[in-house]
Amino acid sequence: MPGFQSEKQIVRDYYAALSGAEDSATVMARFCHPDLIWRGYHPVGLLTGPEAVAAQFWTPIKTALTSLQRRTDLFFAGRNHMAEDGAIWVASMGHLMGLFDQPLWGIRPTRKIGMLRVGAFHKVEDGKITEEVMYFDLPHLMMQAGQNPFGPQTGAHLVQPGPITHDALLYHDAPEAEGAATLHAINAMVGDLGDWNLGLPLEEELRRTWHEDMIWWGPAGIGATYTVPRYAEQHSGPFRKSFTNRSKTGHLCRMAEGHFGGFFGWPNFTAEFTGGFMGMPATGKRVEFRVIDFYRREGDKLAENWIFIDLLHLWAQQGVDLLDRTVRIG
Template identity: 60%
Template sequence: MMSFQLEKELVREFYAAMDGASDGQITRVIETYCAADYLWRGFHPFNELANAAEVARKFWIPLRSALACMQRRMDVFMAGRNEIDGFESTWVVSMGHLAGLFDQAWLGIQPTRKMTFLRYCEFHRVDEGKITETAMFFDIPHLMMQAGLQPFPPQTAAHLVQPGPMTHDGLLYGPQDPAEGERTLAAINHMIDDIKDWTGGRKEPLTEELRRSWSEDMIWWGPAGIGATYTIERYAEQHAGPFRDGFGERIFNGHKCRLAEGRFGGFFGWPNLTLTPTGGFMGMPATGKPGDMRVIDIYRREGSKLSENWIFIDLLHFWNQQGVDILARSIRTGL
C-alpha cells in the first residue's frame, strides 16, 4: 500500500514555512524544499519560471504584498502516482483559495481594501525529498471580478466564490484505501475516453452522453468568465454545449499528470487542448487562430460516477493567443 505520507508531510511543511516567512525569506524557503532545477508553471502572465529566486520575485512576493494577511484555505489535499508516466512519479495536490485583504495593486489590478479570494490549485512532484516541479493554476479573472472589473461578457453560468466538496472530506492527510483511488481514476478515465470523439460524429443528445459519467446532481465549478453550473441538464445548457459548439478544429494534447486518491482525483496539462474558435464562445468573436488551453480538473466521485468538478483554465493565455489582452484591456478601461 502506498500511503504517500512522506510526500504529503513535505508539502505541508513547505506550506507552513511559506506562511511563516517574511518577504526576504521566501526565496530561501523555496530553495530549502525545492530542487535546484525546480520548474514552476503558472498561468499567464507568469508562465514557466525556472528557479526559486524567480518564483519568489515574480509571483509570491508581489502576491503576498497585494493580499495582506494572506492565508491558505485548502479544500482538497491528496497525493498519488502519476498514471501518465506509468505510475512512476509521485505528486501532491492542493486546491482551495488564497485569501487576504486586497491592499496593494497586483498585475495592475487596483486594490479594494476588502477581503479577496484567489482560487488556486497546485500539483507538486516530489522526488527524493524535494519538490522538483509545481503546476500552480489560479483564477486571475475571478479576482478581477471581485475588484469590480468585468474582463469578459456576461457568463453563461454563475459567478461564485466556490466552496469545497459538499461532503467536506477532501483533506486526505492520512493514508487512504488504494481501491477507492483506483475506482476514482477509472471513473475519470471513462469520462475522458467517452468524450474523445466530441467532434460532431455523435447523434445522441449531449445529456445522454453525460449521464454515463456524471451524477444527475453534478456540480461543475467553472472558471470566471464561464461560471458554475448545477445538474446535468444545466451543465449541458450553460457550458458543455456552448463549449463544444464554439470551436472548430480540436486537438487533445494529453496530460502531464493524472492521479487519484480516495474519492478525489484530477489532472493537468501544459497545454491540454489546442482549439480554434468559430465564434460565440464566452461572447468572443471567431478568429480562426488555434489557441492552447492550460487546464486543471479536480473531481469528487460518488459511487461509480463523478459528482463534483473544479476547473481552472488559463483564459488570459488563451485569449491572448487570439490577439486580445484581457488583463491589459480591463486595466486600461477600468471595466
C-alpha cells in the first residue's frame, strides 16, 4: 500500500512556513484549499477559509508569541478509519513556543517564554490541506501568565513531555502491521469505554486495555496522572461521578501509524453535568466535549495518552466565560 510521504512533507513544509517570517495569510493560501474547514478551541471555534484562520488564529498567536517556534513531540499519518473514503490525515502534537510579549485574547504578557500545548490533525487531498483541527490548551498558557481560570486540579500541572521512547517523529513511514496493532488497541479501549456501563470496577476495566504504569497527560485544569490507580482516583473516577447519561463516542477521524495513534471529535461525546466538577456546581445541562487524544502503544496495551479538552468551551456551555472573567479580574 502506498505510504504517506507526500502528505507528511506538505504538512512539514506548512509548519516551517508558518514558523517563518512570511505573512500567515500568504502561507495559508499556498498550502490550504480555499474552502478549508478549520476547527479550534475557545475563543476561536469553527472557521472557513485560509484568510479567516490567518486573521483570527495565526495573527494573534504570532503577535503575542514573538520569535515563534514549533516544538514537535509527535508526528504521524494514517488513513481515517471513521470515513468510507479512508482519506489521509497527518497529526502532530507538541508546543508552540515564543516570547510572550503582547496580550493574547486578553491574557497578559510575561515577557518570558510561553509554551502553548497544541494538537493538530490535517486532512490532505490532492496536495492541499482541506480540513484542519488545531486544539490548543489555552488555560495552560494562562497559568504561565499567573491567570489561572480554574480552582485546584486533581492531577499535576507541568510542561508535558513527549513519549518516554523519544521515537514519535514518524517522518518515515512505519510498518503497516504496527499501525494496525495500535488501532486495534485504541478501538478496544474505546469499546470498553462505551457509555460507562461495562459493568466492571473502574480499575479492572482500565487494566483490560492500559498498562499498569500508564500515564495520562491531561489538560490544564485537570492535570496529568500516573498509574492505573492514580488515574482512576485523580481523573476518571471523579469525572464519571460528575457526568451521567454519556452518549456513545463519535469521532470524525481515528487513525494510527507505528506505535502511535489518535482521534478527535466535534464533539467526541455529550453528557449531563449532574455532579460538581473542577469546583463548579452541577447544572443538570447536557454538554458536549471537544477532544483530541493521542496514544502510545506498548505491546498489546496503551501506555501513554496526551489529551486536549476544550474546558473553556465546556464551561461556556454552562453560561460561564472563564476566559473573559479571568482576564477582567487581571
